[in-house]
Amino acid sequence: MSGGAATASAGSPPVSDEPAASGSSTAAFGRFDLTGRVALVTGATGVLGGEMVRGLAAHGAKVAVLGRNAERAEELAAGLASEGYEALATPADVLDRPSLERAREAIMKRFGRLDVLVNAAGGNMPGATLLPGASFLELGEEPMREVIDLNYMGTVLPIQVFGAELAKGGHGSIVNISSMAALRAITRVVGYSAAKAAIDNLTRWLAMEFGRQYGGGLRVNAMAPGFFIGNQNRRLLLEEDGSLTARGRTIIDHTPLGRFGEPEELVGTLVWLCSDASRFVTGVVVPVDGGFAVTSGV
Known part of the structure; x- marks a missing residue:
């Protein structure tokens, strides 16, 4: 489908480029609908990335499943297709x-357009994490480079490759995945923290740059x-019997809602940032953290 207003399927609220009428709650609700949009999720074969793909599909988007593991990407796309969603595996x-x-x-x-890019590829690496009793001064150089490459350049390159297509439709949205480790100093994960802090800065810089270049046609959050x-973090946070490790208990004690998040709880914020409901929002980093980032611990 070429640029312009997308049409919704029967029974779905319409997706429109026209402003909602003042006071119209029905029109405002329709802003969250992604029918007619095409969304690409990198790192889609992971736990969180996979949930993001499913959530976007459930809200009407046609989805492209991008991951290094071709078999898992095909599996996920086929599963979505069997549920009636339009999905394409794009191993990369x-x-x-x-x-x-x-x-x-x-x-x-396949789709003729691209409207949404979610940069969910990334993760930590053992060699860039301080072991108990270890010193930062002895941390290996190569693992630090690798974790920064994966998280930072693994976000930069997809934006460069897909950015022009995202801007063509007039309502493109890029959603990067940051971390609590970028917002708060968290022990041990030094390489990952630095890479995710760079993502926050990149998000703000691109929001400014693309806002000047494309207006509201390409937002970055x-x-x-x-x-x-x-x-990646299961063994750090949970014992083999499912009870909390000491680190897991510290995190829960510091989280006002008193628990870890469930992957599907990322979907609401994601859909908002991908949809016209956030059409005047760019350059923000939204915590989805149960209140962890705002708590002093005292």
């Missing part, structure tokens, strides 16, 4: 520009998830 490495360019070609061939159990 966010640090490999040619593979991203091939993914772009596949998306444009970020989400900063709190603590969600995934494959």
Whole structure:
């Protein structure tokens, strides 16, 4: 579908580029509908990325599933298709520009447009994390470079490859994934923290740059998830029997809502940032953290 107003399927609120009528709650609700939009999620084969893909599809978007593991990407896309959603597997490495360019070609061939980019690829690496009793002064150089490359350049390259297509439709949205580690000093995860802090700065800088270049045609925001159990942090936060580790207990005690997040709890904020409901919002980093970031611990 080419640029312009997208049409909704039967029974769905319309997606429109026209401002909602003042006081119209029905029109305001329709702003959250993504019918007719095409969304790409990198890192989509991970726990959080996969939930984001499902959430965007459930709100009407056609979705492209991008991850390094081709089999898992195909599996997820096929599962979504079996539920009646439009989904395309686009295996690629966010640090490999040619593979991203091939993914772009596949998306444009299948859908003809791209409206949303969610940069969910990333993660920590053991070598860039201080072990108990270790010194920062002895931390290896190569693991630090790798974790910064994965999280920072793994966000920069997709934006460069897909940005022009996002701007064409007039309501493009980029959502980067930050972290509590960017907002608060968290022990041990030094490389990951630095990379995610760079994402926050990149988000604000691109919001300014793209706002000047495209007006409201391409917005850039970020989400900063709190603590969600995934494959990378499970052993740090939970014992084998499912009870909390000492680190897990410290985090829960510092979280006003008193628990870890559930992956689906990221979807509401994500849909808001991807949709016309946030059409005047750019350059913000939204915590989804149960209150962790605002708590002093005292």
